Amino acid sequence: MKVTEDTVGAFVDVLRQDGFAFVPGDAMRDAFAQAGSLADWDAFAASWNDLALDTHMADHGRYRRRRHAVYRAGADGAIERQTHQPHYQSLDYNRLNGGVARWFEPIVADGASLATILAYCRGLFGALAPDVARWHVEAHQFRIEARQGEAGLPTPEGVHRDGVDYVLVLLVARRNIASGTTTIHRPDGEPLGRFTLTHAFDAALVDDARVHHGVTPVEPVDASQPAYRDVLVVTFKATGEAHA
Known part of the structure; x- marks a missing residue:
């Protein structure tokens, strides 16, 4: 469902009703501005030009670059970056690349914009789950590259x-690509919605316990020019700790 209001309350209502929301970039940027500064956004977006190749791809693809960081967030107070650690998903959730601890290069552009995004997510997802005292938070920078004869797969594991509990997928940049459409499904596979993130700050908000998601492959429009899709993915998972 398309969301145009820029308040946490409106997003909470849509997520509770549908399990997902598409938020246009202008509305998402305005919503982030309620939580803090985006003063370093240009530098943050430029940091996608310095992502390392993802060498863990079981399909042997060389179309994905990424960086990763882990945080601990309480219901209130500071959001604290944790010692660098691997990303792990079980095979139940990632049939292609799951079952192993995957180490990625750390996020280095850890300034005002990322702090604001994390703070906003804590407020939004905390409103959906007010009993959660602590969150395990992971941030992933992804660049999916498309070349002539080699499509880029934003979700190589499929739908x-x-x-986790909640997911933010935030478009940072999109250059010279076609497709890359986000699809949302019930657990039984029934389609619930589809939309394409096309402008900076366009976002998908997902209740991961209720719906599945995927993204169609991206292909270059002009094969002689660089073609890529840059996104920030932020996941929040309750740690099970109770309020003091």
Whole structure:
């Protein structure tokens, strides 16, 4: 469902009703601005030019670059970056690349924009789950590259869940690509919605326990020019700790 209001309350209502929301970039940027500064956004977006190749791809693809960071967030207070650690998903959630601890290069552009995005997500997802005292948070920078004869796969594992509670997928940049359409499904596979993130700050908000999601492959429009899709994915998972 398309969301145009820029308040946490409106997004909460849509997520509770549908399990997902598409938020246009202008509305998402305005919503982030309620939580903090985006003053370093240009530098943050430029950091996607320095992502390392993902060498863990079981399909042997060389179309994905990424960086990763882990945080601990309480219901209130600071969101604290944790010692660098691997990303792990079980095979239940990632049939292609799951079952192993995957180490990625750390996120280095850890400034105002990322802090604001994390703070906003904590407020939004905390409103959906007010009993959660602590969150395990992971941030992933992804660049999916498309070349002539080699499509880029934003979700090479197919339509899936991430094995967390909530997900933000935020478009940072999109250059010279076609497709890359997000699809949302019930657990039984029934389609619920589809939309394409096309402008900076366009976002998908997902209740990962209720719906599955995927993204169609991207192909270059002009094969002689660089073609890529840059997104930030943020996941929140309750740690099971109770309020003091």
